[in-house]
Structures are given as structure tokens and as C-alpha cells.
Amino acid sequence: MVLPQDIKQYIEAGLPCERVEVSGDGHHFEAIIVSHLFAGKSRVAQHQLVYQALGDRMRQEIHALSMRTLTPEQWAALGGH
Amino acid sequence: MSVHDIIDQQVKSHPVVLYMKGSPDFPQCGFSANAVKILKACGVDAPFTVDVLQNPDIRQGIKEYANWPTIPQLYIKGEFVGGSDIMTELYQSGELKQLLAA
Numbered sequence: 001m002v003l004p005q006d007i008k009q010y011i012e013a014g015l016p017c018e019r020v021e022v023s024g025d026g027h028h029f030e031a032i033i034v035s036h037l038f039a040g041k042s043r044v045a046q047h048q049l050v051y052q053a054l055g056d057r058m059r060q061e062i063h064a065l066s067m068r069t070l071t072p073e074q075w076a077a078l079g080g081h
Numbered sequence: 082m083s084v085h086d087i088i089d090q091q092v093k094s095h096p097v098v099l100y101m102k103g104s105p106d107f108p109q110c111g112f113s114a115n116a117v118k119i120l121k122a123c124g125v126d127a128p129f130t131v132d133v134l135q136n137p138d139i140r141q142g143i144k145e146y147a148n149w150p151t152i153p154q155l156y157i158k159g160e161f162v163g164g165s166d167i168m169t170e171l172y173q174s175g176e177l178k179q180l181l182a183a
Contacts, residue, residue: 043167044149051150058150064112065151066166 014053034075084142092156095129112165116153
């Protein structure tokens with residue numbers, strides 16, 4: 001079974017990012033990803049970067065992943081929560 | 082006609098197209114149900130929907146078409162808008178209603 005920390009590791013290994021938080025029950029996961037690479041990109045392009053980092057795992061191991069992508073500035077504006 | 086061409090024709094011949102699991106009345110996945118609900122809340126009661134569970138070729142092809150590995154997928158006027166998460170964000174910010182009205 002895939003654990004939230006596995007997904008966190010997969011994302012961190014494939015995408016330079018400032019922060020990754022993943023929670024979930026092994027079937028459905030929720031992730032918050034903060035990366036400077038998201039700056040100036042559309043939401044679609046931001047999510048594509050994360051999917052790219054997950055690669056084939058997205059097709060095989062991970063059934064459902066809900067995500068929110070933020071730039072460091074957006075994350076700071078939210079008070080870091 | 083290739084799967085790519087079929088999808089291309091579908092998204093370009095209808096203003097709003099939702100690729101989903103199940104039908105609007107009987108969605109087979111929570112994310113697809115959420116997408117239908119959001120469109121309804123924006124006044125789109127009858128989007129053109131494609132049930133990927135009924136069509137394995139489209140199910141695979143649509144992931145390649147938009148370089149997007151998950152279902153649902155929303156297209157407005159031929160443009161890929163996003164999946165369930167992005168739809169939720171765009172709905173909450175009011176942008177989705179603008180996109181649909183444009």
C-alpha cells in the first residue's frame with residue numbers, strides 16, 4: 001500500500017519544491033505542494049509538473065490524489081498554513 | 082478516425098465537455114460527482130459528457146490528449162480547463178462562471 005510519506009518522497013524526488021505535505025488513507029490522498037517553479041504557470045501546468053514527478057506511479061499505484069499547488073509567495077500570503 | 086481525432090472532434094463541437102466516470106445522474110467516482118455538481122452550480126445543467134468507463138479507448142486516449150493522467154477532465158470551447166481540483170478552485174474564485182459565460 002502507498003503511504004502519504006511515499007507520495008511526499010516521490011514528489012520531492014521529481015520536483016524542486018519548498019514544501020510538500022501529503023495526507024491520506026492509502027486510497028485517497030491530499031497534497032499541498034509549494035514550489036518556486038510554479039511561478040507564472042497556469043494551474044494546469046503546475047499540476048502537470050507534479051504529475052510528471054509522479055510519473056507512472058500516477059497510473060499504477062496512486063488511485064486518487066487531490067492537490068493544491070502554491071508558489072512560495074502564495075504560501076507565505078496564506079500565513080504558511 | 083484515431084482516438085485523438087475523436088476526442089478532438091468532441092471537445093471542439095460542444096461548448097462544454099466533461100470526461101467522467103459514470104453519467105451525471107450516476108457518477109461512479111467522487112471526483113466526477115464533484116465536477117458535475119460544480120457545473121450545475123454554474124448553471125450548466127446538461128454538459129456534453131463522455132463516460133470513460135464505457136469506452137476504454139477514450140479513457141486511455143484522453144490522458145494523452147491533455148497530458149493529464151486523471152479523470153474527470155473539463156473542456157470549455159475546445160480548451161482543457163482542468164480536473165476536479167482546478168474546477169473547485171476556479172469555481173470558488175468565480176473564474177469558472179466567467180469562463181463558461183465568455
